Amino acid sequence: MTGRGPGQGQGGAAEQAAAWFVRLQGETATGEDWLAFERWLAAAPAHALAYERLESLWVEMDSDAPRLVAALDAAQRPAARAAHPPARPPRWLWPAIGAPLAAGLAAAVWLGVQPHPQPPAIYQTAPGEVRQLALADGTAVRLNVASRLAVTLSADARRVQMADGEAAFDVAHDAARPFLIQVGDRQVRVVGTEFDLRHRDGELRLTVRRGVVELRPADAPDAAPARVTLGQQLTHRDGETGVQLAAVEADDAFGWTTGQLVYRDRPLSEVAADLSRRFASPIRTADAETGRIRFTGVLVTDNEAAVLRRLEAFSGVRAEHVADGVVLRRARAAR
Amino acid sequence: MERQGRSTLVDLYFERRAELVRFFTLRLRSAAAAEDLVQDIYVRLASAEVDAEVRNPVSYLYRLGSNLMLDRLRGERRSAARDAAWRQTHRTELGGAEVAEEPDAVQAMAARQRLAAVVTAIAALSPQTQRVFRMHKFEGLSHSEVAAALGISRSAVEKHMIAALRHLSETLP
Known part of the structure; x- marks a missing residue:
């Protein structure tokens, strides 16, 4: 003992x-x-x-995990709304407004009146952290590791800004208030649907599981949109003009919400970057050539040692521990 | 973290084999079933499924065996669910209202009630305990990952997990 x-x-x-x-x-x-x-x-x-x-x-x-989690989220939604009243906007946002007026506005917010401009609510996750958010409009968001969202819910629209990050959205239907996401140089427009949006290292990837999502250049809100529907994935690189559409298994893109990373023919460099955001030690490929090795497989993200062990078994690389993290190298000989 | 080659783990396995059989005989209440399970541990060790890095190699052997036990329990639940699903489709195909409709409907209602009871029990946990439980159980984070994400100690994570499990086992029928 x-x-x-x-x-x-x-x-x-x-x-x-x-x-x-x-x-x-x-x-x-x-x-x-x-x-x-x-x-x-x-x-x-x-x-x-x-x-x-x-x-x-x-x-x-x-x-029963998927049904349990869904039921728990549903049970929590009203409670979460009550527990997080809209934050009072900090005064520094209105340097030009006199203090009495600011106090009056703050009181108005406190009473539930929504003035303009309203400061966004910031949600962010650290590397390794995944968060479930319940927005006041009923939208459920799961925020993947190392991601940041700024959310503003106003009377005419629901606006989200996403920098580098990934999130799975289940948007509550509200025809009067479109759900708009500013991501890289694009704008995503939604009425009510479920999709995963990933913006990592300048690449945008949008995967739709239910409904229809529209995407436009951020600086041309009147341009004809690209429409992405269920089972489709759109990819786009910041700064380029085109977008690519492909048919995919939509569930793959949502794998991370249940602790799995699903890869079909992806470069090892992407796998390494994903794992680095999830675990304590930075993981990199030994060189560009190793980074281009294609990887197909499902990684259950329970703990770093186990994930690296599986990656080794599936991909034929060795994970080598060095002073500042982990290096993936081509295994010298096949097992 | 100590590096353990696979051969070292296999050596350790043979060293501890008798103790493992004794332990799993107690758990499975059958010496024959324990022998099978301990043999399965060896198969896993010898295959490529298990690799080098293990922090507590002895504990690893016991946990590997315990996980095999849980996998078997999962398999039993899945095949029960498959049977139920098959009965349901089969019944639909037959289309006859008199064919075994009642037991399935009763079963489905029992499953719904059970799910609701589990949800109620989890929802009754304090917010922090619930957060810890969900992250570990449903998001698959390890104890130390949960600790790091919430900025609490690993022993605090363990206390929350104990409180959660105790509550669930005491309140659920």
Whole structure:
């Protein structure tokens, strides 16, 4: 017994079982912990039963995960709205407005009146962090790692600005208030639909799972839009004039929302960049040639060591730990 | 982090084999089933599915076996669900109203109620406990990744996870 394991005296069987379950799932569990767990299991039949109950609950929640998460989000939406009233705009936004007027405006916002201009709400995630957002209009957004959104909900439109980042949007239908996303040199226009929008290293990728999304150059709001519908993916590079449309498995692009990165014939450099944003150590390819290796596979993003192990098994590269991160190198010989 | 070659893990496996069989006999309540499972651990170790870097190699062997147990449990649930789906389509094809409609409808309602109970139980957790639980369970982040994302310690993550699991196992029928 290491002393870190749950003691036999504290709490009922359910609590002790929960403590063991969590301890043994942790990255720091040792062989000693498992031996102590074995002694605990053998000590009373109720212990084994309590532990098995947890295991079957755990597995049950796996098989129902998508429906559970959707139901939890739905249950949380009204609560989230109540918990986050629109933030009072900071005064520095109106350097030209007198303090009394600013105070009056702040009071107006507080009472739910929406003046112009309204400062955007900023949502951002750190590398490795994924967030679920419930916007006040009912739109659900999952924000992928290392991403930033500025959101302004006003009476005539819902406006989002996205810099470098990725998010999956499930936009609440509201014909009177279009949902507009400013991303790179393009504008995405939505009425109500579900899509994934990725803007990384100057490349925009828009994948639609439900409904129709329109995309225009940001500086030509009257131009004829490119229309992307379900099962399609649009790609565009900042600064170029054209866009490309392809038929895809839309679910692939949403894989990250359930802890999976799905690649079909993508360069290894993209995989490395995605993983770098997700884990603590920067991951790079040894040279441009290695970066061009094509990769196809699904990476479950549970932890860095396991992901690198799978990447090695699928792609024929070796992950080498160096002082400032991880370098992917072509394996010298096939396994 | 210690580097463990696959051969070292296999060596360790043979060193600990008897202890693993004893442990899984206790877990599975069957010496024969435990032998099979411990053999499966070897198959995984010997195949390319398992590779070098393992922080606690002994713990790794136990966890590998425990995950195989959970996979089997998942497989059982899936085949039960497949059976139910097959019965449902089959019934639709037959189109006969008298064919086993009642049990399926009852089953579907029970599944909906069960889902609602699980949602209620999770929603009753404190906001931070719920956040930790969802990130670990549904977003697949490890304990330390959750800790880093929320700016709390790993032991705090473990406490939230324990509280969540205890609540779920005590409130759900």
